[in-house]
Structure formats: structure tokens, C-alpha cells
Amino acid sequence: MELLDGLNEPQQKAVTHEEGPLLILAGAGSGKTRVITYRLAYLVKERGVSPYNILAVTFTNKAAEEMQERVDNLLGYSTSSLWIGTFHAISVKILRQDIEHLGYDKNFVIYDTREQEILLKNIMARLRIDPTEVHPRAVQREISRAKTLLKTPERYLVKTGSFFQEAVLKVYQEYEKEMKKSRALDFDDLIMKTVQLFVYVPAVLDRYQHRFKHLLVDEYQDVNHAQYRWINLLAGRNGNLCVVGDPDQAIYGFRGADIKNILSFEEDYPQARVVRLEENYRSSANILSSAQELIQWNLGRKEKALRTQRGAGPPVMIREFASEGEEASFVVEESQELIKKRQYQEKDIAIFYRTNAQSRILEDSLMKAAIPYRIVKGLRFYERKEVRDLLAYLKILYNPEDKLSLQRIINTPRRGIGKASWEALLDEAERLGITPYEALSRSQDIDLSSRQRSRLQKFYELIEDLRREIAGNEIDHLAHKVLGKTGLMRELEEEGTDDARSRIENIQELFNVMQEVDGVGMEALEEFLAGVALVAEIDTLDPEKGGLTLMTLHASKGLEFPVVFMVGMEDGFCPHSLSTEPEEKEEERRLCYVGMTRAKDRLYMTWAHSRQIYGNRFSREPSSFLQEFSPETFQEEDPESSEGKVESKEDFPLGSKVLHPTLGIATVISKKGKGDKLTLTLAFPNKGIKDIMVDYVDLEVLN
DNA sequence: CTTATGATAATTTTT
DNA sequence: TTATCATAAG
Numbered sequence: 001m002e003l004l005d006g007l008n009e010p011q012q013k014a015v016t017h018e019e020g021p022l023l024i025l026a027g028a029g030s031g032k033t034r035v036i037t038y039r040l041a042y043l044v045k046e047r048g049v050s051p052y053n054i055l056a057v058t059f060t061n062k063a064a065e066e067m068q069e070r071v072d073n074l075l076g077y078s079t080s081s082l083w084i085g086t087f088h089a090i091s092v093k094i095l096r097q098d099i100e101h102l103g104y105d106k107n108f109v110i111y112d113t114r115e116q117e118i119l120l121k122n123i124m125a126r127l128r129i130d131p132t133e134v135h136p137r138a139v140q141r142e143i144s145r146a147k148t149l150l151k152t153p154e155r156y157l158v159k160t161g162s163f164f165q166e167a168v169l170k171v172y173q174e175y176e177k178e179m180k181k182s183r184a185l186d187f188d189d190l191i192m193k194t195v196q197l198f199v200y201v202p203a204v205l206d207r208y209q210h211r212f213k214h215l216l217v218d219e220y221q222d223v224n225h226a227q228y229r230w231i232n233l234l235a236g237r238n239g240n241l242c243v244v245g246d247p248d249q250a251i252y253g254f255r256g257a258d259i260k261n262i263l264s265f266e267e268d269y270p271q272a273r274v275v276r277l278e279e280n281y282r283s284s285a286n287i288l289s290s291a292q293e294l295i296q297w298n299l300g301r302k303e304k305a306l307r308t309q310r311g312a313g314p315p316v317m318i319r320e321f322a323s324e325g326e327e328a329s330f331v332v333e334e335s336q337e338l339i340k341k342r343q344y345q346e347k348d349i350a351i352f353y354r355t356n357a358q359s360r361i362l363e364d365s366l367m368k369a370a371i372p373y374r375i376v377k378g379l380r381f382y383e384r385k386e387v388r389d390l391l392a393y394l395k396i397l398y399n400p401e402d403k404l405s406l407q408r409i410i411n412t413p414r415r416g417i418g419k420a421s422w423e424a425l426l427d428e429a430e431r432l433g434i435t436p437y438e439a440l441s442r443s444q445d446i447d448l449s450s451r452q453r454s455r456l457q458k459f460y461e462l463i464e465d466l467r468r469e470i471a472g473n474e475i476d477h478l479a480h481k482v483l484g485k486t487g488l489m490r491e492l493e494e495e496g497t498d499d500a501r502s503r504i505e506n507i508q509e510l511f512n513v514m515q516e517v518d519g520v521g522m523e524a525l526e527e528f529l530a531g532v533a534l535v536a537e538i539d540t541l542d543p544e545k546g547g548l549t550l551m552t553l554h555a556s557k558g559l560e561f562p563v564v565f566m567v568g569m570e571d572g573f574c575p576h577s578l579s580t581e582p583e584e585k586e587e588e589r590r591l592c593y594v595g596m597t598r599a600k601d602r603l604y605m606t607w608a609h610s611r612q613i614y615g616n617r618f619s620r621e622p623s624s625f626l627q628e629f630s631p632e633t634f635q636e637e638d639p640e641s642s643e644g645k646v647e648s649k650e651d652f653p654l655g656s657k658v659l660h661p662t663l664g665i666a667t668v669i670s671k672k673g674k675g676d677k678l679t680l681t682l683a684f685p686n687k688g689i690k691d692i693m694v695d696y697v698d699l700e701v702l703n
Numbered sequence: 704c705t706t707a708t709g710a711t712a713a714t715t716t717t718t
Numbered sequence: 719t720t721a722t723c724a725t726a727a728g
Binding site: 059060061086087088089112113132137187188190191251252254255354355356357411414416417418419420421533534535536538552553554555573576577578579587591613614 | 704705712713714715716717718
């Protein structure tokens, strides 16, 4: 079977697995994407499964697009009936169809984190909750956490809670009411409402269960509880559920992802078949073994024996600098060197950092050196005021009940409708039990000066006028009308500053996105708005554009580069100073592992003795993670035999765990001497690094 | 209602 | 360093 040519044995097993649950434990660089796409193609081509009966869930839109493209290539035709998308995107599709069963309007808008925060602040102000005492951000996280655990306000607090929890409960209740009035759903709602739909309306669940005879979920290690239920319900008891993931790459715990979902898959689905992909096709031996040594420090792992066919390659290069400026210079100069020697092109090189704020100095240095680069910070684009303003207009046109968008645009650009008028409008709506937009339509009745009333009236007519433009028009045409009729564009053009010009450019960029939407009218508007709400950072990485790539460690997941620089490898960044709990530390270590395993040939890890943060200069210490592996394990000269040596001849392979009679469990990080002179360098999680002569101590090999 | 000013706060990762 | 917020003057 040609489809299986070039796949190794476990890969083939994963691809050809027939019925029932399947867990694919895919180590870093083990050809995971290949296996998934081949499996999808295999089901269709060899098993005669209709694409219509398959659902594939990915983590980002980018992954979904790539997968769609690769499956189409393998099949030789395009499969539009095969659903591939993120949890959120697929949930939107389902909810548009069926959410009315839950008493919600199907023309909902999606509120992103930013809008959610504004709404929460509004509510807290109204409830007179002091934001310095109860932080809106904390409330936001708590509500998100609750939704992730499928807890409605009614189920949020069964008993009495802390002061904070009681406050959250009040806000949460109000928040839900407001969201419903605005016909809005937040990210967590998309998942939770879908689960509720499945649970409360069995006919709907039944329909989708029948449709999706095969389910495939990528990045299963980063699934949260709501998503777990979502999958679990669709798969039914004995469904053909294939999940793919790597517990060592679970890095979204902060967002509610629960690594236990993948760790206990075999208990959830006792008939599950497990396939391990342990052959690494990406990294050279030194990089891989260093990463392996690092990850060994995490407890409670599913042990994996990653192997590579590749040569030793250079060791992991750890460099220290006096300041972040010198660190950036090194990255730039080293990159130039690699490019000059024609070993690599710009696009082969990536720089990873922990926080977005770290990118600035790197960008400056690259710019000065005239090195082209592309950066993953897409959300910043949608954070821009001008972009959000235009989007708010479009959202109001789609759904006039969207109070937050109305609030945003009612006086943008300035039209003399200030806080007092807005509040009078809200009071009127409240008094009559109607929505703000309805109140606006009867603005003449509001208790305001006739001047203010006519301003409101004019605004209402503007929106109504624009609403008539929706039908039959393409989205970019509609947006042009908005820019023209509202005076948004005129305001920018008249300003004439550099800043204004760059804002016009941003709007132009938004038009590029609009042009990708086919169709006209309400449907196109709907598709565009949902698409915009659900973009991930990484989705904005332009694959066409060349240049060095900059991104956060989180964004790097799933990618690979011949050369990787990991900068800012300091305590405080990596692990991050806000990650203090042991579980959080382990997640930080996994994040570091993810970064390291992106590198194919050369991996640099750098840190600076001093660094400016929030305007102040701080003294920094190297990341404790750097001490958890020895950079050089394999000799360059003879990669084949040195690999063999480690594997076969010794009792204490590098990276293995041993039990020391008094000091406890440790990891073997290097070895010296032979026979009874054999000395191991052992790394103890709490007691540091010690040299131990094997002959004197009874060491027990674990695993 | 708008604008300017300065205080103040908050700074992890993101669908 | 930056964004956001409150206050006071125009």
C-alpha cells in the first residue's frame, strides 16, 4: 500500500488502526502531523470512510489549515465535507445550528478577553465592588476556570465561599445576564454551551454522534475539562476516538488544560490501543539528549525512550552576557555569521523568548543590522484601536444588541454623545425593560436636552442606514461604507501624522483579511466576525514571508527550525517568577523542553547577568533548568559508536533514574571512568548535583 | 462634552 | 515602560 511507504512500524500501526479508541503518544519530532494526515487519508482511501463522517480537532487554525491541505494532497481532491478545526471554531458551527434549543439566539457575537474584561469592570462598578480589593483580572480568571469546569453560576458555589468567591459569584451571575442580553458568548462559553447542548438535547448529540463515526483530536495533552467532556460525549462509549499528544509538551495548564486527561486515557477507555512514536526525526543527538535529561526531572511522567537517527551535532550552546543588549547583539552577530557562511538562510533561524515584552530589544537589534524578520504577535494587531473600532461597527451591524460594541462606537468618532447621554440611554432601556439599541430607536422619549436627543437620533439613523447596506454586499464593501459614512476615515486622514498613517495601514491590513471571505450579506459578515474572534497568535505567522522568526515559547509548539536561540534563560523568566507551585514549575520545565526540541541542528540558550524590566535594572541568575542537563553528551567525531556505547554497555544509561540509599531518586547526567572506577554524576531534585562512585554505593536502577 | 494632565497601577504564556 | 484612570480646566 503506497500510503504506508516511508512510515516506520509504530507509525503504520497508528495509521491503520481499525475500530475503537486509540492513544498515540507522539514524542517531539516523531512525525506526528504526518501520522494524523496519513490516518485521515487512509480512512477515506483505504477504508472507504466518507469524509463527511470524520471530525478532526486541532489546537490552532493554522494547524487545521495545514492538515486540510495535506489531506487534500494525499487524496488528490479537496474534501470540504471533512470537518477540521479548533474546538472553538467547530463549536461555533454547531452552536449556530442548534443553540436555539438552549434559548439563545443563533446570531451571537463572540467577546474576546479584552471585551470580557471591560464588561466585568462595568459590572463590578455597578455592583460597587472595589477593583483594588477584588481584581477584575482575577475575577475573569476565576469565571473562566469555572466555565472550564462546566460550572454555571448556580453550581459555582454550593456552600459559602471566601470573600473573593462570594464576590465572583455575584459578578458571574450578572455577567451571564449581560452576555445573554447582548447575545454574546465568550471563548469558554463556546465550549461549555456545546457541552450543555449535547447533554440537555439528546437529539442533537445523537445527530452528531451518528455523523462523526471517526474522531481525531490533536494536542490532547492541552485539553481542558470542558473540552474533554465535549469529546467524550461525541465519541460515545465505544466510539472511534483517536487522540494524539505528548504529556511532556503540556503547556497550557494556566488556561485550564488538564494533563490528566491524556495520562488517564487508558482508564477512560479501557479498550484503548496505545501506540508510542519514539523515533525522533528532527533533532541531532546532543540536542535531543539534553532535552531528555531536562524533562526527566518532572515527576509522574509517562516514560518515553526517544531515539534519533541523526548524528551528534554540536552540543547545546549555553552563553552568558552582561546585559540583554549584549545578548541581543550576540544573537544578531551569530545569525549573520551562520548566514554568511551560507550554512543557513534567515528563515532557518528562530528566536524564542518567554514573554512578548522581550522581543523589543531583539527587534531593534535586527532592524539595525538590516536582517529581515517576521514576528508572531498577531493579537497586537487586533488590539489596535482603529481595528477594534471598525470591528465594533461591523459587530453592531451584525447584532445591534451588542451593548459593549455600542458603547465603544456611540461616540467614536466624536459626535458629542458623552458619558451622561450614554447613561441616560441605559437608564431608559432599564426602565422600559428593552435593549439599549431599542431605546436608541426611541431616543426622543429619553430625558435629555433636545440637542442630545437629536444627536442620538442621528447616530441611530446612521446605523440603520448602514444596516441596509449589508444585504448583497461583500464584507470589504460594507467596511468601506462604514469608514466613509461614520467619518472614521476622514478623521484619520485629516490628522495627517505618521501615527495616523500607520493606523490607516492597519485598516488596510484588515481589508486583506476581509478579502479572504467569500460570499455576501449577513452570512459573510457572520463568518468574518467569528473568524476574527478566533484567531490565535500563531495563525498570523505569514509562511510566505521570509526572514528570521521571533516568537514566544508557547507559540513555538509544533514548529521546527534548523537553528534556535532561546534567550532570557534566567530564573524569573524560565521558570517564570509567577509560577511558584510545583506543578507550575513542571509546566515551565515542559515549556523549556518544547523550546529545545524545536531545534534541528543548533540550539543556543542564552542569559544575561542584568536586565531592564519595567524601566528598572535587575540583577539576574541563570535558569535552574540550565543545570539540569549536560550540554554535551555525544562526541562529534563518532556519533554512531558513542551512541551505541551508552545504550548497550553500561548499566546506568544517561538520563536514567537511580535510587540512592540515603539521598533518594536522582538522574544520571554524566559518567566518568570504567568498571569499579565508574563515577556517575547524579542530579538530585532537591540536593543538587553529586559525583558518586558506583563501587561504594548500592545504586538501584529505576524505570 | 472634550481635552490635558498627572497619578497610579500593572505587567506570563492564549483559544 | 506602558496603559489606564481620575480629575480639573476649557
